[in-house]
Amino acid sequence: MQVTRPIGVFDSGIGGLTVLRSIIEKLPQYDYLYLGDNSRAPYGNRSFNTIHQYTWECVQWLFKQGCPLVILACNTASAKALRTIQQKDMLANYVDKKVLGVIRPTAEVIGDYSKSKQIGVLGTTGTIQSESYLLEIKKFFPDVEVHQQACPLWVPIIESGEYNKAGADYYVKLYIDEVLAKSAEIDTILLACTHYPxxxxxxxxxxxxLIKVVSQGQIVADSLADYLKRHTDIEENVTQTCTRRFFTTSDDTTDFDEHASVFFSSPVKSEYTSLTSDN
Structure with a gap:
C-alpha cells in the first residue's frame, strides 16, 4: 500500500466536511484524511478539559496516520483546545508537526465584510463562552463591535439530519432574533461553526x-494556501496523490456516510476507528 502523508482535517462530527470541501476545491493536489469524532459529538456544551482531552486524542491519532499538518475544522475545538495543544502538548513529541485552527484566519478577515462595523457571531455554547472571537477580532479590527449568540440546538438538529425540516425554522429564527436584538446596525453574520452552512x-x-452571511470554508481554504506557501518545510512533507480518506468514531458508518455526503457535496465512504486500536 502506498504511503501517504495527508493533511489531517478534524471535527467533532461532520461539520468540518464543509471546510474540507472548500480546501479541496482550492488545493486539490494534496492528500487528505478526515476524522469525525461522531461517537462523542457534539462538543459544544462540554467542559474545557473534556474538549481538550477529546481533541488531543484525535489529533494524536491523525499524527499516527502520517499527517504532518492537522486542521481543527471545529470552532469549539479551536477555541478550547488549540492553544494548549500548540503551546504544551506538542512540545514533547511532535515538534515537527503543526496544528492549525479556524478562528484566527476568520478573525483576520471578517472585519472587511462589514461596513457598519457591527458583526453578529453565531456559534456553539463552548465557542461563545470562550470569547475567542471577541478577543481575536479585536486584535485585527479594534473598531469592530462583535455581538455573540450561542445556538446550542443547531448542531444536534444538523447532526440528526433534521436541518431541512420545518421544525428547524423555529430554532433558527429564535437565535437570529436574539442576535439581531443586540444591535440594529449588524450588517454581517458570521457562522462560527462549520455545521451551520x-x-x-x-x-x-x-x-x-442587506445582511451578509459569512461561512468559513473559503476563508480557511485561502488561509491554508497562504500558510503552505510560507511554510515550505510543511508543504514539501505533504504527499500529492489526490487521495481522500474518511474516518469516524461512530460504528455506524452507513449513517455517517449518508449525512457526510450532504456536507461534502459528493459521496463519502468512511471507515471506523476506535482511536486506540489503530496504528
Whole structure:
C-alpha cells in the first residue's frame, strides 16, 4: 500500500466536511484524511478539559496516520483546545508537526465584510463562552463591535439530519432574533461553526436582505494556501496523490456516510476507528 502523508482535517462530527470541501476545491493536489469524532459529538456544551482531552486524542491519532499538518475544522475545538495543544502538548513529541485552527484566519478577515462595523457571531455554547472571537477580532479590527449568540440546538438538529425540516425554522429564527436584538446596525453574520452552512438558506430567510452571511470554508481554504506557501518545510512533507480518506468514531458508518455526503457535496465512504486500536 502506498504511503501517504495527508493533511489531517478534524471535527467533532461532520461539520468540518464543509471546510474540507472548500480546501479541496482550492488545493486539490494534496492528500487528505478526515476524522469525525461522531461517537462523542457534539462538543459544544462540554467542559474545557473534556474538549481538550477529546481533541488531543484525535489529533494524536491523525499524527499516527502520517499527517504532518492537522486542521481543527471545529470552532469549539479551536477555541478550547488549540492553544494548549500548540503551546504544551506538542512540545514533547511532535515538534515537527503543526496544528492549525479556524478562528484566527476568520478573525483576520471578517472585519472587511462589514461596513457598519457591527458583526453578529453565531456559534456553539463552548465557542461563545470562550470569547475567542471577541478577543481575536479585536486584535485585527479594534473598531469592530462583535455581538455573540450561542445556538446550542443547531448542531444536534444538523447532526440528526433534521436541518431541512420545518421544525428547524423555529430554532433558527429564535437565535437570529436574539442576535439581531443586540444591535440594529449588524450588517454581517458570521457562522462560527462549520455545521451551520447547512442551515444557511434558512438563516438568510430570517434575516433582512442587506445582511451578509459569512461561512468559513473559503476563508480557511485561502488561509491554508497562504500558510503552505510560507511554510515550505510543511508543504514539501505533504504527499500529492489526490487521495481522500474518511474516518469516524461512530460504528455506524452507513449513517455517517449518508449525512457526510450532504456536507461534502459528493459521496463519502468512511471507515471506523476506535482511536486506540489503530496504528
Amino acid at each position: 447547512l442551515l444557511q438558506s434558512k438563516i438568510e430567510g430570517h434575516l433582512p436582505p
